[in-house]
Amino acid sequence: MAIRDWPYPLEWEKEETIDTDILVLGGGVAGCMAAIAAAKSGQRVLLVEKGATKMSGAGGSGCDHWESAATNPCSKVTPEELTHAMLNDNDGFNNGISHYIECREGYDRLLDIEKMGGKIRDTDDEFRGAAFRDEKTRLLFAYDYVNRYTLRVWGTTFKPAMYKELKRLGVRIIDRVMITSLLTLSGKQENRVIGATGINTRTGRFYIFRTRVSIMCMSRPSRIWLFSASLPGLCEFRPPQCVGDGHAMGWRAGAEFTMMEKSVGAEFSASGRSYPPYAAGNNHNTWYGASIIDSKGREIPYADRDGNILTGISDRFMPSPGQTFFLKGGSVDNPKYEYRGPETLPYPDMIAKGYKLPFYADLSGLPESERRVIWGMMVGEEGKTKIPVYQNYTKSGFDPEKHVIQCYGTGWTSAEFLPDERQLFGLPGGFLNDWNLSTNLEGLFTAGDSLYSSNCYGHAAATGHYAGRHAAEYAEGIKISEPRKNQVNNEKERVYGPIHNRPSDSIGWKELNMGISKIMKNYCGEIKHDELLKIGLKQLTDYEDSIVSETYAYNPHELVRLLEVFDILSVSRIILYACLSRKSSSKPLCFIKYNSPEISDTGSLITIRQTGNEIITRELHTDFYGDLKKNYEKYNKEYINEKNSIG
Amino acid sequence: MKSITKNISMKRTVSDKDHFNIPEMPAANPIVIDSTKCTGCNRCVNICQVDLLLPNIIKGAPPVVMYPGECWYCGCCVVECPVEGAIKLRHPLMNRVFWIAKEELK
Numbered sequence: 001m002a003i004r005d006w007p008y009p010l011e012w013e014k015e016e017t018i019d020t021d022i023l024v025l026g027g028g029v030a031g032c033m034a035a036i037a038a039a040k041s042g043q044r045v046l047l048v049e050k051g052a053t054k055m056s057g058a059g060g061s062g063c064d065h066w067e068s069a070a071t072n073p074c075s076k077v078t079p080e081e082l083t084h085a086m087l088n089d090n091d092g093f094n095n096g097i098s099h100y101i102e103c104r105e106g107y108d109r110l111l112d113i114e115k116m117g118g119k120i121r122d123t124d125d126e127f128r129g130a131a132f133r134d135e136k137t138r139l140l141f142a143y144d145y146v147n148r149y150t151l152r153v154w155g156t157t158f159k160p161a162m163y164k165e166l167k168r169l170g171v172r173i174i175d176r177v178m179i180t181s182l183l184t185l186s187g188k189q190e191n192r193v194i195g196a197t198g199i200n201t202r203t204g205r206f207y208i209f210r211t212r213v214s215i216m217c218m219s220r221p222s223r224i225w226l227f228s229a230s231l232p233g234l235c236e237f238r239p240p241q242c243v244g245d246g247h248a249m250g251w252r253a254g255a256e257f258t259m260m261e262k263s264v265g266a267e268f269s270a271s272g273r274s275y276p277p278y279a280a281g282n283n284h285n286t287w288y289g290a291s292i293i294d295s296k297g298r299e300i301p302y303a304d305r306d307g308n309i310l311t312g313i314s315d316r317f318m319p320s321p322g323q324t325f326f327l328k329g330g331s332v333d334n335p336k337y338e339y340r341g342p343e344t345l346p347y348p349d350m351i352a353k354g355y356k357l358p359f360y361a362d363l364s365g366l367p368e369s370e371r372r373v374i375w376g377m378m379v380g381e382e383g384k385t386k387i388p389v390y391q392n393y394t395k396s397g398f399d400p401e402k403h404v405i406q407c408y409g410t411g412w413t414s415a416e417f418l419p420d421e422r423q424l425f426g427l428p429g430g431f432l433n434d435w436n437l438s439t440n441l442e443g444l445f446t447a448g449d450s451l452y453s454s455n456c457y458g459h460a461a462a463t464g465h466y467a468g469r470h471a472a473e474y475a476e477g478i479k480i481s482e483p484r485k486n487q488v489n490n491e492k493e494r495v496y497g498p499i500h501n502r503p504s505d506s507i508g509w510k511e512l513n514m515g516i517s518k519i520m521k522n523y524c525g526e527i528k529h530d531e532l533l534k535i536g537l538k539q540l541t542d543y544e545d546s547i548v549s550e551t552y553a554y555n556p557h558e559l560v561r562l563l564e565v566f567d568i569l570s571v572s573r574i575i576l577y578a579c580l581s582r583k584s585s586s587k588p589l590c591f592i593k594y595n596s597p598e599i600s601d602t603g604s605l606i607t608i609r610q611t612g613n614e615i616i617t618r619e620l621h622t623d624f625y626g627d628l629k630k631n632y633e634k635y636n637k638e639y640i641n642e643k644n645s646i647g
Numbered sequence: 648m649k650s651i652t653k654n655i656s657m658k659r660t661v662s663d664k665d666h667f668n669i670p671e672m673p674a675a676n677p678i679v680i681d682s683t684k685c686t687g688c689n690r691c692v693n694i695c696q697v698d699l700l701l702p703n704i705i706k707g708a709p710p711v712v713m714y715p716g717e718c719w720y721c722g723c724c725v726v727e728c729p730v731e732g733a734i735k736l737r738h739p740l741m742n743r744v745f746w747i748a749k750e751e752l753k
Contacts (some may be wrong), residue, residue, distance in 0.1 A: 007702050051696025060696060061721035156726075176698065201698055230674035233697060233717040238715055241697055276720060280744045297752040327684050364749055387722025398746055406745040416698070557698060557714070 006555050011205035020046035020172070021475050023211035025179050025196060026245065028152070029058020029457055030448025030464035031217035032162040033109060037468030038215070039169040043475055046209065047171055048198055049243055051561070054163040058449065060221065063155025063457040064286050064382035064495050065142045066120075067329045068099070069107040074134045074141070074148040077325050079103035080629055085327060089335050090587040092603070092622030095453035097435060099630045100628045101466050102306035104305065106458040108643070117161040119154035119457035126377075130369035131314060140373070143288055143341065144224075145317040147325040152373065155381050156456065157608065174597040176201045178560050179245065181491045182214070182253040187484030190611060193443040194481040197491045199563070200362045204556035206495070208488060212478035213443050213471045217464060218246030220430060220449040221571040225422040225524075226266060227517040229510040236423065237268040237277065240448075241564065244424075250431060251574055254363060256440040256609040258620065259429035259452045260578035262589040263422035264333075265526065266566060273409070274415035278382055279389045281361030281405040283344060285330060286378045289316050289370055291362045292344050293404060293646065294355040299362075300347070305340040313366060316342050325347055331455040333411075347410050360404035375400040416475055420525030426451040427467055429578065435625065435635045436474070437467040440609070443478070445471040469639065495637035497565045498551045498562055506552030509562040515543065516565070516572055524572075528579050530595045537576045543569055575609065581617045583608050675739035677718035684733035685709040689735055691724035700724070 022038040024031045027049025035047045035625075049056055050385060068086075070079040083100045083343050116118045121138040132141045132152070138610040140152035166173060169290075183195040198207035219242025222236040233240045247257065268274055283290040291313075292300040302310040304320040319326050319341070326341030335341075351357065363371045380390040408414035430452035431439050438445050447467035448460035498506075523536025548566060553559035584599035585592045624629060662733040678700070687707040692700040707746075715742060728734045 005704055007704050051698065055694055055723045056696040061723050061726075181688050229716075231716050233677075233699075233719045234742075237651075239696055239719045239721070275744055276738055276742055279738070293749075293752070295752055297749060334700075360747070360749075360752075362749060378732070384719070384721045387725045388720050388738055390720075391725075392737065393746075402748050402750070403746045404749045404752070406747075408744075562715075 003541065008202040010526075010556070010557070011200065011203040011374065012499065013492070014205045014446070016205060016206040017209065017210065018046065019210045019480055020044045021212050022471055023196060023209050023214045024048070024468075026057070026217035026219070026448075027051070027053035027175070027218060028057040028448060029159070029162075029460035030218070030450075030467075031057070031215070032166060033461045033464030034215045034217055034468035034471070035171045036112070036162065036164075036165055036169060037180045037465040038472040039166075039171050041472035041473060041475075044172065045171045047166065048174045048179055048196075050176070050201060050210065051239075052175050053166070053173050055157070057096050058242060059155065059383060059457045059460065060159045060239075061156065061383040062381050062386060063153060063158060064378040064385075065329070066106065066110060066153050066458045067456055068103045068458055069151050070103040070149050071105075071109060072107040072110075072149070072151065073137055074139060074140060076147045077149045081324075083628055085325075085339055089327060089332070089339055090427060093262075093453070093588040093605070095433070095451055095585075096623065096625045096628060097433060098437070098451050098454065098459060100632055102459040102462045103633060105462045109458070109461040110153070112463070112465070113158055113161060113375070116165040118158045121203040127369050127373060130373070131317065131367075132369075132373065142234070143317065143328040144319060144326050145215055145314075146319055147355045149325070152377065153381065154377075155383070156386055158553050163483045171628060174207075177207055178494055178563060179218075180563060181249050183210075183483040183487055185481055187487035189252075190441065193253065193441050195483055195628065197488065197495075199495055199560065200556065202269040204559065206492060208483065210483065213445065215471050216246045216250060216431065216439070216444060216446040216450045217448050217632070218242075218244070218326055218450055218494060220244055220428050220454060220589070221247050221568065222424065222576065223513060223517065223568055224424065224572050225263070225517050225520045226250055226269065228515045230514070232363075232510065236271050237393055238424065242449075243564045243568050245564065245567045245572045247430065248552050248570035248576065250439065250441075250444070250450075251570055251610055253444075253456070254609055254611060255444065255491065256432045256607050257429060257578070258432045258573060258605045258607045259589065259606060260574050261429050261582045261591050261606070262427075263430050263575070264425050264590050265419060266417035266421040266423045267581065268423070273417065274413060276384065276388065278385050280414040280446045281359065281407035282412045282414070282540060283361060286382045287361060287412075288328060289313070289366070289376055290374060294350070294358050295358055295360070296356055298355060300344045300350050300355065300359065302342045302344050304342055305337055306461050308341055313370065318342075327342055329456065333426055337525060359407040361407060363400040364402065364404070365452065371400055410438070411483050420521045422520070424479045427455060430454060435631055436470040437463060438470070445474070495559075495563060496561060497549065498553045501550065501556065503552050505538060507547060507550050508552060509558065509565045510579050512543070512547065512551060512562070513565045513568060513630055515547070516540065516564055516569055520572055520575075524576055524579060525591045530580060531579050533576050537573065537580070540569060540576065544573070577615050578606065580610050581608060611621075635644060655695070658697070673715045675715055675734060676712075677711045677715055677720060677739070678724060679735040679737065680709045680711045680712070681733050681735075684730050686730060686733070688729065690727045690729065694723045694727040696721075
């Protein structure tokens, strides 16, 4: 490849200051919904996004099911029952506030999205008469057909519809700008957040955003343990530019986090070790309900939670005898007996019984509507499936009535990983929030994957809207403040530092990311030893002190990739501090501490923040949020009244 | 801060004489553009959240897949393309899944 001239104007160092009333940081699902809710207050809203808001973020390319819509007219589960199940299933290590918001308001957001032009029901009557369809509302359900709280949706229409709505409401959108830091009053850590800085990913221009309030809507961290320099785009489940910048800048500003010691054994990607999600044979999530057969064509039976073999296909979608409802979805791994739904019998048992590998997913024997809703709707509407899976497989001759697709692993994974290869997946750590979805920093609200124990699309949309409402209310009485010059200048120096070095003797973003992820695998793997964690921390601190200054980037694109890796470095250090802070093993946090197997865990959350160079931790009861319904209603009187008045 | 603005120009850094312009095949070629169909509208460039394509410096010519390794394989570039078949997304070889006619299983 010939070296080409950079096609965009270069604006290194050029400064632009923009004022707004409400600043939304990140234009994924949560950010868009936050901006839409905030704009309804009549104040100026500015949304800044690193990619392209129209289809950016983990949910930008689609979504096939919307979990926990407990207030939809067909649901037989209440928001309280569902939230308590999610909390109980994780021994309390889950975000009671944010998931209650998801359960209570998720369906309201679906109706909003429908008004914006998104498709949430079977208006074309493609599935008339199907067991998963409500004929009156035309809503389609997934998993538990009796309790009907998870909806099948046409999620590829959602993000473009939100984008249109943002424009209609007059929200100012700035795409292709990476937010690099939070600005605080008087430039002091832990003070009120008064704005943010950013850099244009194409031109290198520097931005200073001044605002009354900010809403953090960025991603969860990634690429901490998993990295490949040749295929960095395939390292993790979420998009490669979603690396947890928000966590890193929040940490630097003094924000309080919790559950950062939690990581799970890798489930996905690792640069192509696994197959693309939803592209290989399985019967989970998007593919739930598919039959699994062995290489002789014999079916692996489904069984209920008591091990009773289910003979009818419709039984796959029913709770067990005596069970009220079951949990299934993106962040439900191995649920407790109380909530366990139907599953195929364990593969190792089947192999021992003489079933022959490989196994395949087989849609051919399903009722026509079940086959078509998996292949064509779920595979098609789920992110990353429309083009590379549904369209490409169909073009190359795949016919779900005739063909079967190979399974490469158990559950919904399609590869085996080493124990020290970890991921922040399945309700990971993040910003600690209160009932306003405010962080401990005044003027900084948070939503979506920034929150601790976040999960999926519905959670992002519901918390985004909620944070947008509460931030807008807060902003009313606040004046815009002038950021301290030295805070801005220090940030500029940090951001542009790498472009002064020479490529021939510097370190690039990929080398730095590889270095970090190897340290994390070596010193913060499956089993945590305090001595190893301390060595890991020392090595990462050395990176921070001496390697960061030796890096180089050729152009604004590479510089942004490098700044992301600086953020990965910060997040890795938070994780090490958090792992040192928890003294004993905790099953719900997938946390194994080697040096103290005899100590039983306190069962509390540990929160962690930074003040100067000091790390401050405290214990917090997992149910610190109090009575869910009462508190929700106390903090959302206006919203409830407005809803009631509309009917 | 003054020194930062001085002498920073992309042209200088990328045309350093100590670099050879010897091409190398990437680990994957996720995006294939048919130059006979592409109109160079750059919609794919502007929808890609990873920003791995660059607009061609020749107006109307197909964009350049500058950072193929960073592709997330979401397919939004194909969705946004106004010309059928001008842009294709393909999983790398090692990510292509095996499927077979059920009647062949014995």
